Amino acid sequence: MTRRHLATAITGIAMAATAAIALAGCSGAGGGSTNASGGTLKVLMVNNPQMVDLQKLTADNFTKQTGIKVDYTVLPEDDLRAKASQEFSAQAGQYDVATISNYEVPFYSKNGWLLSLDDNVAKDASFKQDDILQPIQDALTGSDGKIYAEPFYGESSMLYYRKDIFQKEGLTMPANPTWEQVAALADKLNNAEPGMAGICLRGQPGWGQMIAPLTTVVNTMGGTWFDDDWNAQVTGAGFTKAANFYIDLVKKDGEKGAAQAGYTECLNDMTQGKAAMWYDATAAAGSLEASDSPVKGKIGYAAAPVDQTKSSGWLYSWAWGIEKASKNQSDAEKFIEWASGPDYANLVAKKYGWAQVPPGTRTSLYENPDYQKDAGAFYKQVQDAINSADPTNPGVQKRPAPGIQFVAIPEFANLGTDASQEFSDAIAGKTSVSAALKAVQSEAQKVGDKYK
Amino acid sequence: MTAAIESTDARRIRSAPVSSVSLRGRERRRTVVLGIVAWVVGLIFFGPIVWMLLTSLHSESNAATNPPSLFAPLTLSSYANFFGASSGASPWPPLINSAMMSIGSTLLVLVLSIPAAYALAIRPVKKWSDVLFFFLTTKMLPMVAGLLPLYLIAKTLGLLDTVGLMVILYTAMNLPIAVWMMRSFFAEVPLEVIEAAQVDGAGLLLTFRRIIIPLASPGIIATALICFIFSWNELLFASVLTSTTSYTAPVFLTSFVTSEGLFLSKVCAASIAISLPVLVAGFAAQDKLVQGLSLGAIK
Known part of the structure; x- marks a missing residue:
């Protein structure tokens, strides 16, 4: 009886342990299998209306063009900040790209948590770095003079x-x-x-x-x-x-x-x-x-x-930064070149109209006659406000x-x-x-x- | 107070010879009063849920007005949004993750807590009350205190953002409660029945299968349901330890909150949708649950 008792107990524990080990190897239902042409990029993002548009546009545009799949985690602002600081300070490698703001860039870059974008995104001629509004670019530059994030939108x-x-x-x-x-x-x-x-x-x-x-x-x-x-x-x-x-x-x-x-x-x-x-x-x-x-x-x-x-x-800007521990840095660069790039505004305008284009990042947007017509009531005031800000x-x-x-x-x-x-x-x-x-x-x- | 008066009333009714008409009248009045009290309490509990349902069926701008626009036209747009109408994000991965974690950890809890409860209730081990107390002490540490060490351990072991890690954690969280609950249910099983089975030659496994489990099944189901609900609703650990592949339904729910723009209706719709599985599980187990939760009270 006692021996049987013991045997039952051991069987139970063994079953539980096997199940735990089998499950530990199992990853979740989110995230896709890596396809042949590109990897999967993990992006941590704040929930703002323009970001939700970006999420919707990703599969039919970015993934179609590059073969890189993007998995988003979308969080409200406070949760996002908590998650980002936890992720970046531990360099946990759970995310490749995150939305950070000009509040985080100075000390994130100082702590060595961010990949510098000077020699990749900013250097790429098609990205047109000199089109970015100067105060916004300055706000996303570290104290060492290197650019650490590219703006998705900016505001004053x-x-x-x-x-x-x-x-x-x-x-x-x-x-x-x-x-x-x-x-x-x-x-x-x-x-x-x-x-x-x-x-x-x-x-x-x-x-x-x-x-x-x-x-x-x-x-x-x-x-x-x-x-x-x-x-x-x-x-x-x-x-x-x-x-x-x-x-x-x-x-x-x-x-x-x-x-x-x-x-x-x-x-x-x-x-x-x-x-x-x-x-x-x-x-x-x-x-x-x-x-x-x-x-x-x-x-x-x-x-x-x-x-x-x-x-x-x-002056405020939500911008994309790449985690230094990311293993998909070149894919992450491509993503930023798309999301912060000069053509993204046209894509949003075509799909949702000019009013939903993320504003406040590029001079070319404020010089675009279609945008000027649509945002005629306020575009000049916004541009002036951003350009007169000195962080x-x-x-x-x-x-x-x-x-x-x-x-x-x-x-x-x-x-x-x-x-x-x-x-x-x-x-x-x-x-x-x-x-x-x-x-x-x-x-x-x-x-x-x-x-x- | 009312209840006390009511019961003395009832006693008097039973002892005094009153005409059958007025007895029926008084009993009816008592039923009506108790019925009203039950309804009021029920509505107080159910009110917020009705409010959430109503808000989820309004458009965002109607959901945000003050005073509330109760009779605004109803729309399903927030539910469409939950299924990815504006963001393209499917709710299925987090729902499946949550289901895997909740069901997986609940099964594991049952596998571990049933033998433990047996050893504490039916064939008590030495110092069984100390053992029981030890189980309880594991719940005394605030969960937040363990969060950072767990995060670092999971990072080192490469277990961040895996379903398995969450299953193990939820099992560990629910095990003490399950052992406690299960022990009290097993203690209700009359020892004579078990002894009779053994006299008839039934071994431990057979006694378990044919006697103990059937007799304690309301309790087992109540425990399982509570473990399932606790794992399904857990947010803190899931929000810190999962990211893009293993994120759960509660984490997904928070993603509808935004600091720029309106979100009440969307969040309410998502809350309703995410509560449904728990509701369904509760309804399915309702009979057993009522038995289980009142077991012992009527002995």
Whole structure:
């Protein structure tokens, strides 16, 4: 009996072990078998509308031309950043290409996680590297002067306003407004129509949410997160002025539920006629002028409002970088040459129309008469906004790290998000601005001390 | 409070000689009240799911309005989107991966936990309560704490992004719960029946097959279903340890969230579609499940 008992137990364990070993060798159902003409490329990508279009276009175009199959992992922005930093820091080789932004490029390249594109993609004559908008290219260049990523799309920030409401109220928008002027306009426009806010500004916590527009206001009002020696300047005069200004403006003339409103919520408000002005990413122009938008043709465009600087728009780009540990580097280069290449815009235009072409990367797009006609309302403003952005010198003083609406160090994601929670609480009236600034200052100094 | 009054009421009804008409009336009233309570509780639980279903059937712009547009026209476009209408990404690979991992790990858990439960309940090993407690302690470490070491081990062994790795992990995660559940179900099997079988000359395997398994089958099915659901729904480990070939349905679900544009309806449609297999498994096992979960309560 005991022996039989034991035998049964051993059989069970042996069965389990065999099954485990058999399964361990088994790969998943995703991903295809490698075909004869090319390999399979693994791409990690953020979920934005233009990326989804790219995913759809890949099989019939890129794979058809090159024989290289592409497997995508699509993730929302925060998950993507977590996954990318885990993947690149471990050089795990699970992905060949990933969408990274100008926030990551400076320290990813410094850490040696990225393959330089200087001698391959950028050198290829048909890729036309000199067609890439200069500020975007600079933002994707490492501190060693080498290009580490090629842009898929680029954006800056600008001020949207309702032309029809302005006309009705007898107001005019200056071409290069100051924040003071914008605040005065917002005051007059508040409740211009029932339930209409004077201005929509992001108040949702998150370093990629409210911290982006707020930091551009800080820059132009003479403030900065850190001075050149990594001393935190959050309680400095410029930052304090900007934070008070921004939070007062949102509280007084801003949208309903401002402490929870991010890009998407503001876009909704603007589309549904619940805001007269909106300061945000240039990428929104396409949505506001889309054929099914109720405010199509009613939107005016002005440069990002300024105070002490000449321009204040931010600079952001989702771009393709190749992981250094990738075993398919030449296929990865071909993929980037296709996705960021000069012909991709035409492909999207033919299939989906010019409005869905990823903007903000190439001069040739802004010189294309078809695009000019289709995006006539805003293309010039976007081009000017990007071209006037200077990530290395966005404010009135020298900075220790590049970035306009962020500081390009890995710690900033946490610092910015914690700070935004304080500021968002201040918008909601749960804390005072000065208390919020004090709390953020001490946290920022802890980060700064690491670099001293 | 209501329940207490109700039960004293009931006792009085039973003991006092009341006319049959008013008795029926009172009983009916009691049934109605209890019925209403059950419905309210049921609706509170079911409400979010109905809301999700409704949202998934609205267009993106109607799903995002505040106040909600309840009576907006219905459309299946978000479901078309789930099947790849706008991205061209097929939902089948992640669904198949999830099925392989959930079924594989559940079978493995059963194979391991049934003998373990036998050794803890029917023929208790020495210090069986310590053994049982040891199983429980393996659940005390926060799962996140093991994530990074596991990632590095999997990377070194070349097991990142494989179904096998996830099967082993899900087995390990669910095994303690399964052993605990199964032990309590096996403990319910009357020892006399087992002894009678042995007196009749049945060996261990035969006793298992003909006596223990049939008697404990509601419990085994309840355990299996819970293991299946836990593996099917697991997101944290899958999102870190899988990438393009072995990614699971929950990871695929997160891919519909975007920071630029509307996604509520798409995510709701995907959630509904991904919950369906669990729902089907639950319905299929419903009878056994109710038996299994109330086993012991009516002894």
